[in-house]
Amino acid sequence: MELAKKRPAIGQALSSLRVISANARNRSLYEAREKGERDQRAREHAAEVRGEARGEARGEARGEARGRNETLLTALQVLIDTGITEFEAKKKLGITPELLKQCNSNSIKQGGLL
Numbered sequence: 001m002e003l004a005k006k007r008p009a010i011g012q013a014l015s016s017l018r019v020i021s022a023n024a025r026n027r028s029l030y031e032a033r034e035k036g037e038r039d040q041r042a043r044e045h046a047a048e049v050r051g052e053a054r055g056e057a058r059g060e061a062r063g064e065a066r067g068r069n070e071t072l073l074t075a076l077q078v079l080i081d082t083g084i085t086e087f088e089a090k091k092k093l094g095i096t097p098e099l100l101k102q103c104n105s106n107s108i109k110q111g112g113l114l
Contacts, residue, residue: 069103 005011020030072093079089090100 072099073103 020026072095075093076086076089076095079092080086084092089095095103
């Protein structure tokens, strides 16, 4: 009780505990409210974890796509630099016009042009 006098918040908590403990109905209501709050926190945490996982998966997919595109465009440039025609280099690498357009589109978004 000494602590309850020094700290009003503890006194209020003790008072609430006495009221709650006074009868089974109050205790049951208190426990139900506490359970509801815990359940809500658990739902919020689960949603946050799912959101983070989705964001990480998207980021990884984008990073992998950028890496593939950069590697493909670098290989194309190396082949062209060695004297192979652009047409033959694209043929060797299996680069279709659609793929090249996608690579260039991603490259432009990253601030570079090829």
